[in-house]
Amino acid sequence: MENNPHSDSLLEKFRRTMKYAAAFAVIFAAGTLSAPLGDFAWTEARERIGTFSPKALERSAGTGVALGTLGGFRTVLADIAWLRGFHFWSERDAPDCLKYCELAMTLAPEQLFFLENTANYVAFEFPVWEIRKRGGFLRVPESVQREIQKKALADALKILDDAAENNPDEPKIFVLAAQLIAIKTDRIYGAPDYAKSAEYYRRACELPGAPWFAFATYAKFVGEHVPAERASARAFLDKRLAAAKTPGQKRFFSELLEEFLVPDS
Amino acid sequence: MKQIPAIEIENLTKDFRVGIRGVKLRAADNVSFRVEQGEVFGLLGPNGSGKSTTLKIILGLLRPTSGSCRIFGKNSGDVAVRSRIGFLPEAPYFYGYLSGRELVKYYARMSGVPAGKIDERTADALALTGMTDAASRRVKTYSKGMLQRIGVAQAIVHDPDLVILDEPTAGIDPIGSAEIGDAIRAMKSRGKTVVLCSHLLGQIEELCDRVAIMNRGKLVVAGTLDEVLTQRGKQLAVIGAGTPLTPDLVEKLRERDGLNIESVSHPRISLERYFLENLKNK
Amino acid sequence: MFFLKKIFWIARNTFTEAARQKFFSFLLLLGAGLTAVSLSLTHFDFGDSELKFIADFGFGGIFLFGSVLAVVTTVQLFFTEIENRTALTMLAKPVRRGEFLFGKFLGVWCLLGVFVVLMCGVLAAVLALRAGTLAEIAEARSLPPPFVDFVGLAIFGVLQWVRLGIVAAMTIAVSSFAQTYLYAVVVSFVALIIAQLQYVFADFASGEKVSFGVKALTGTATKLIPNLQLFNTGEALVLDPAGLSAATIMSALGYGTIWIAALVFVGMWFFRFREI
Numbered sequence: 001m002e003n004n005p006h007s008d009s010l011l012e013k014f015r016r017t018m019k020y021a022a023a024f025a026v027i028f029a030a031g032t033l034s035a036p037l038g039d040f041a042w043t044e045a046r047e048r049i050g051t052f053s054p055k056a057l058e059r060s061a062g063t064g065v066a067l068g069t070l071g072g073f074r075t076v077l078a079d080i081a082w083l084r085g086f087h088f089w090s091e092r093d094a095p096d097c098l099k100y101c102e103l104a105m106t107l108a109p110e111q112l113f114f115l116e117n118t119a120n121y122v123a124f125e126f127p128v129w130e131i132r133k134r135g136g137f138l139r140v141p142e143s144v145q146r147e148i149q150k151k152a153l154a155d156a157l158k159i160l161d162d163a164a165e166n167n168p169d170e171p172k173i174f175v176l177a178a179q180l181i182a183i184k185t186d187r188i189y190g191a192p193d194y195a196k197s198a199e200y201y202r203r204a205c206e207l208p209g210a211p212w213f214a215f216a217t218y219a220k221f222v223g224e225h226v227p228a229e230r231a232s233a234r235a236f237l238d239k240r241l242a243a244a245k246t247p248g249q250k251r252f253f254s255e256l257l258e259e260f261l262v263p264d265s
Numbered sequence: 266m267k268q269i270p271a272i273e274i275e276n277l278t279k280d281f282r283v284g285i286r287g288v289k290l291r292a293a294d295n296v297s298f299r300v301e302q303g304e305v306f307g308l309l310g311p312n313g314s315g316k317s318t319t320l321k322i323i324l325g326l327l328r329p330t331s332g333s334c335r336i337f338g339k340n341s342g343d344v345a346v347r348s349r350i351g352f353l354p355e356a357p358y359f360y361g362y363l364s365g366r367e368l369v370k371y372y373a374r375m376s377g378v379p380a381g382k383i384d385e386r387t388a389d390a391l392a393l394t395g396m397t398d399a400a401s402r403r404v405k406t407y408s409k410g411m412l413q414r415i416g417v418a419q420a421i422v423h424d425p426d427l428v429i430l431d432e433p434t435a436g437i438d439p440i441g442s443a444e445i446g447d448a449i450r451a452m453k454s455r456g457k458t459v460v461l462c463s464h465l466l467g468q469i470e471e472l473c474d475r476v477a478i479m480n481r482g483k484l485v486v487a488g489t490l491d492e493v494l495t496q497r498g499k500q501l502a503v504i505g506a507g508t509p510l511t512p513d514l515v516e517k518l519r520e521r522d523g524l525n526i527e528s529v530s531h532p533r534i535s536l537e538r539y540f541l542e543n544l545k546n547k
Numbered sequence: 548m549f550f551l552k553k554i555f556w557i558a559r560n561t562f563t564e565a566a567r568q569k570f571f572s573f574l575l576l577l578g579a580g581l582t583a584v585s586l587s588l589t590h591f592d593f594g595d596s597e598l599k600f601i602a603d604f605g606f607g608g609i610f611l612f613g614s615v616l617a618v619v620t621t622v623q624l625f626f627t628e629i630e631n632r633t634a635l636t637m638l639a640k641p642v643r644r645g646e647f648l649f650g651k652f653l654g655v656w657c658l659l660g661v662f663v664v665l666m667c668g669v670l671a672a673v674l675a676l677r678a679g680t681l682a683e684i685a686e687a688r689s690l691p692p693p694f695v696d697f698v699g700l701a702i703f704g705v706l707q708w709v710r711l712g713i714v715a716a717m718t719i720a721v722s723s724f725a726q727t728y729l730y731a732v733v734v735s736f737v738a739l740i741i742a743q744l745q746y747v748f749a750d751f752a753s754g755e756k757v758s759f760g761v762k763a764l765t766g767t768a769t770k771l772i773p774n775l776q777l778f779n780t781g782e783a784l785v786l787d788p789a790g791l792s793a794a795t796i797m798s799a800l801g802y803g804t805i806w807i808a809a810l811v812f813v814g815m816w817f818f819r820f821r822e823i
Contacts, residue, residue, distance in 0.1 A: 019820055023813045024771075030809030031770030034802045041777050041798035042746065044791065048783035073607030075600050076588075281822065324639045327822055344641050352639035358631045360560065362567040374556050375640040377549060419636065429639075 078108035094126045105163070112172055115163050123156035123180055146188055153184045174204035175214050182221075194225035202236070215240070216256060223260025234261045269338040271427050271458040272300035272323060277332035279318050292318040294482040295332070300475075302337075302426070305449060305459045307469040310479035311544060316462055317355070319479070320429060323460075324352055336427065348377050351420035355431040355462075357412060361405030365396055365415050368404055369422050376423035390418040393448050395441075409436035417445060421452070428452060429460045434468060446472055470536040480544050494533050553642055554650045561654025565620050566661070574616050575662060578608035579669040586673055598693050599786055601677060605670030606703075606781040609663060613711045617659055618735045621718035625651045626731045629722075629823050638823070645815045652719050652811050659711040667704040671697055674785075699784035702796060709803035710778035714739055716810035723817035738772075745774040773806040 085100030101118040108114060127148045134140045140148075160177040167173060178200035185193035201218035204210045215237070222233040234257065241253035279293040293315045300306040310316045321327040322334050325341045334341040337349060359368055369387045378386050391397045394414040399407070407415065417433055430449070434442040442465075449459050449472055463469055469476060470490060477487035486493055534542075565571055585604035625648070628634045637647060674695050682692035718735040725731035751757065752765035777799050783791045 019817070023816055026809055026813055026816070027771050028767070030805050031772070034773075034805040035770065037798040037802040037805070038774055038777060041795045041802060042774060044795040045777050045780050045783070045799070046746070048780060048787070048791065073603060073611065075603035076585075076607070321635075321823075324635075326635065326638055344643050346641075347639060348641040350639065352636065354632055354635045354639075356632075357636060358633050359636070360564055360633065362564055363560075371556065371560055372636070372640065375553060375637065375642055377641060416636075 074107045078104045078111065078114065081107060082114060089121060089125070092129045092132075094129055097121065098126075105159075109163070109166055112170070112176075115160070115173065116176055119156045119159050119176060119180060122159060123152050123184055126155075127152035149184070149188045153181070153188065156180055156184075169207060171204040171207040171210040171214065174200045174207070175211065178204065178214075178217070194221045195229070198222050198226055198229060198233075202233070205236070205240075212252065215253070219256040219260040230261055234263065237261065268302050270299045270335075271302045271304075271337060272298075272306075272460070273333075273335045273338075274298055274319070274323075275333050277319065277322060277334055278330050279315075279322060279327060280330045291482050293322070293329075296479070296482075296484045297332075298477045298484060298487045300458060300460060302458050303453070303456050304474040305453050305461060305472050307473035307476040308460060308462045308479070309466070309469060309476055309540065310485075313481075314479040315482040316479055317431070318482075320431060320460075320462065323429065324350065348423065349426045351423065351425035351428040353413075353416040353420040353428075353430045353433055356435065357416040359404050359412065359415065359419075362403060364401050364403055365407070365411075365418075366391065366400040368415060369400075369418050372419040373422045376425075378423050386422050386424065390422040393421065393451065394418040395444055410438060410441050413437050414441065414445070417448065421448075425457070427458045427460070429462075431462045432464065433461070434463065434465060442468070466536045466540055476536075478540070478544070485543060490536070491533075494536060494539055550643070550646055553646050554653065557637075557642070557647060557650025558653035558657065561624050561651050562657045565624055565655065565658045568620075568623075570619065570623075571616065571658065571662070574612045575665060578612040578662075578666050581608050582666065582669050582673055586677060596693065596786075597681065598674060598678060598695060599782065601673055602670065602781060602785055605666065605673070606779075609666045609670075609704075609707050610710070610779075613659060613662055613666070613707065614714050614739055616662055617655065617711045617714040618718050618732060618739065620658060621652075621655050621715045622722055622728060622731045622735065624655060625719060626722040626725060626728060629821075630728065634823060644818050644821075648719065648723065648815050648818050649811060652715060652814070655715045655719075656708075656712050659715060660708050663704050663708045663711065667700055667707075671700055674700075694786060694788050696785055696788075696790065699790055700781075702791075703781045703784045706778045706780065706784075706796070706799060706803075709800055709807070710775055712807045713742070713773050713775065713803055713810065716807045716814070717742070719814040720810045720817070723814040723821065739775070742773050742775040744776075745769060745772045746776050748772070749774070773802075777802065 081100045081104040085097050085104060088097035088100060098118070098121070101114065101121065104114045105111075105118060127145075130148050130152075131137055131140050131145055134144070137145070157177060157180070160173055160180070164170070164173045164177070178197045181200060182192040182194070182197040185191070185196070198218055198221040201214050201221065204214045205218055219233060219237060222229045237253055237257050241250060241257065244250040244253055275297050277293050277296040278291065280289040280291050282288070283290045296315070296319060308316050308319065318327065322329050323336065323341055325344070325347060328342065336343075336346045339346045360371075363371065366387060369390055370383055373383045373386055373390075388397070391400050394417045396411065396414050396418055399411060404412070404415065413433060413436060417430065420428055420430065433445050433449075437445065446468060449461065452459055459472075461469060461473060473490065475487070475489050476493060478485045478493075582601070582605045585601045588600075588604075628637075628651075634647070638644065675697075678693050678695045685692050714735075717738050718731070721734045721738065722731045725734065748765050749769045752762055752769055754762075757765070780791055780795075780799075783789070
């Protein structure tokens, strides 16, 4: 055998290029031809399988989400991520704890356990760790502590808002947000932000499957603390009363209206 | 009427592209030779001489860059013509989980042997290669020599007209090697054409009617063993027994008529010597 | 008809060879064992139903081990055969390269079918066992019994078989031009992960903020990659009473079939030019 230094002829190069171009064309044609079928199937499948939202992917990129995308084992991987996050919780390591909590939420976005606990960690535990890290409750000025607490509330609410965006039919997320606002603002400002909390309760109540206590708390908060919202709340609960199917439900809504939302005389 | 050659190669050239720059490596360079039907043909050459490339082109596994290769008058790329060819590659690797019999049957099916004749042909091929006793064992338990023999069996199971054997006796003991030699002679006696690639030059010399020798992609020589090995520039005198052959006598023999010379021929060297003398420094 | 016979025998031989390999038994035992063991791991679950936790193990086992089987076995039975010259003896017979490659693919696909059937069988047994216990508990508390759809599980099995068929076809296409074993395996796995994330590219391409050039580029890229998440519908089919519409199932099967055909064709196309 001997080496021939001559380079390939133009024809040979063209043939080689055409070989790859033809393969590309076949795959592209298959992609185009199958797209209507794929799009049709994907529309229903996507709703049912809980794909990762782009935001969730952004948050958790590089932390094992690729494993989850392999399809399956998502529940168990989420559980493992949660356990890892819990390890960092026990070490008071907020950034790492949050990272694994978010990974668990990304892998199993339908599991409210992860969401509820992550929101609670962020709202209640993280600010305490932060204040302790800066010297403790006695040494950190009140104003700084308040800012830390306000940021914690905003961060926790963002987690819940993002989750609500991806699970718009889940009333429990809005209930969680409403409860968190009430408790947290009470601690920060000395009184709960009833208006904001009531707004979240209302959103929960507008969804099927909302717990009865959400209606009751909404009616109580609006009736006792948010006069501007009373007319709207009354109209909303009147509609629910009209739509009630059982005597028990009718009695429940009637009592709410009578107790908290009697029209001003 | 002249018979169509079993193999007819004309001006065959094969280039391979090497590396991302596409530098060409010429594996076969303008090679031409013919293999007639019914003969045993030896294809020789050192490693890297282009033998395997030529064989692959004959088998239709590679396309020539230029030139032509015809098998029984048909283009070697024609799939149908391969039902007339049997091939044993060098150091074959077969499906180890099959038994020898299953393996040969599988290849018989692939070669288009009719379903009703598969068992019979398989038994014949196993018997011819001396593998009947080991036919029920899994191929992965075979020794190197047994692998070669089962390789020969799969190559001949469909009773091909042309059998190509690449190093058929590699790793086989002398007895097994002699048995394969007998099998080749048996094939020749049945009118089959055999192409034999081997480094055992003694075996080639013993079995082949004609040889072609390749070196660095080029054909060095092709012809009958007599044509290749006979030294035409010299003569050989065979003197009868009892004749005192002294230098004086030789002188006198030159001057006198009436010599007692039984035959005169050209001296012939061994194939091995030819191989070494012609190829070692090229 | 001879060509069909040849394809059949190549496929059968490939299947037998693969099924007798320890690798197949190992992955099957691992996957099935994991699914069975999930019964005793439900204590580690946080909030989901037990059946979902068990099913998730099964679904994960089918796809993860099935994908490993699809990639490694295909490379082993196709690429390695070219590499160690077994293919030489086969292609020296009156066998076209296309027939050889298609037979190899069918053999691997049949093996994947057996894998999916056995894994789904184990999953069905485990789900039935646990669902029976949970139903008794539910009955004692006057609650509705847990829902498991075994017909849905069978449909899911078919969808997984098609999905793994796409993976095997991708691997065949890659192996047809790969020069090393490692290259064939690594590129096939990368292609698999990209195909799992295809919908992310599609979302990006349909985004409003993306420029026209980037949109065109990503849009084209999504046409070159199958969406394997499409087949990830186990939960809906097995644990959700609403199930999945027949139109969606049929569309997914059609989608997979088109991709398998195209990828096998590309494999044949490259293999046609391959110098072996």
